[in-house]
Amino acid sequence: MTRASRLAFLVLAVGVLLTAIPDTARADDPVLAPDAIVGVWETEHEDDGWSHVEIYVKDGKIHGHIVWLKNPLYDAGEVDGLDNQPRVDLENPDKALRDRPILGLELMSDFAHNGKNKWEDGRIYDPKSGKDYRCKVTMKDDNTLEVYGYVKVGFVKMGRNTTWTRVVEGG
Numbered sequence: 699m700t701r702a703s704r705l706a707f708l709v710l711a712v713g714v715l716l717t718a719i720p721d722t723a724r725a726d727d728p729v730l731a732p733d734a735i736v737g738v739w740e741t742e743h744e745d746d747g748w749s750h751v752e753i754y755v756k757d758g759k760i761h762g763h764i765v766w767l768k769n770p771l772y773d774a775g776e777v778d779g780l781d782n783q784p785r786v787d788l789e790n791p792d793k794a795l796r797d798r799p800i801l802g803l804e805l806m807s808d809f810a811h812n813g814k815n816k817w818e819d820g821r822i823y824d825p826k827s828g829k830d831y832r833c834k835v836t837m838k839d840d841n842t843l844e845v846y847g848y849v850k851v852g853f854v855k856m857g858r859n860t861t862w863t864r865v866v867e868g869g
Contacts, residue, residue, distance in 0.1 A: 732811035735760060735837055739862040750865055753806065760817050760835075762806030770801055789828030800825050809835060822847045831857065840864065 733755060739762075741748045747768035754761055772780040777788070785800040809820030815837045822833035822845065831847035832855075838844055841864040848857025 727814040727816070729813070730811075730815045730837055732760075734815075734840075735817060735835065735843070738765060738865040739843055740865050741862050742860045751805065751862070760806070760809035760811070760820065761804060763804040764801055767801055787825050787828070789825060791828050806833070809833070841866070 735753050736755060738750050738752050740750050749764050749768065750766035751762045752765045754763075767785065769785070771782050771784060774781045780786075786796060787798045787800060787803065788796055790796050790798075803823075803825060805823040805825065807821050809817035812818050816834055817837075818834040820833045820835070821830055823830050824847070831849060833845065833847045835846070836844040843862040843864075845860050845862055846857055847860075848855040850856075
């Protein structure tokens with residue numbers, strides 16, 4: 699076996715083992731109401747800003763849209779011709795959607811409550827990359843969400859976690 703094929707086998711074996719770990723509700727997960735997630739959440743801070751996302755119920759599913767941006771306007775020289783204009787969905791693969799504003803953009807859709815503390819089978823859109831991902835959200839406590847966006851490669855979920863914090867009125 700060549701070194702490359704051994705490495706490929708190892709990656710596949712680890713992936714199979716990781717998929718064997720249950721990705722469902724555990725018996726000790728808290729039981730939360732389906733609308734416990736509803737409210738405004740601050741995304742994890744990044745170098746170039748962050749946002750507030752309002753999570754709400756629509757047609758019996760959980761959705762979310764951007765209601766506030768740390769940097770709502772393009773800085774001078776950041777994007778040709780857009781100096782001091784509102785940020786738009788420039789990276790969207792659909793050219794017809796590239797002029798829609800980021801503020802107000804629905805980036806979360808179709809999440810279903812799993813009966814415990816997770817909302818699953820939803821989608822999340824990343825306006826920075828223009829990509830749409832599968833997503834699940836876990837409510838760690840009343841004020842903390844763990845958001846996991848991922849793609850499936852074979853049997854393996856590859857993605858990243860980010861933590862959002864509830865925005866408290868008057869806070």
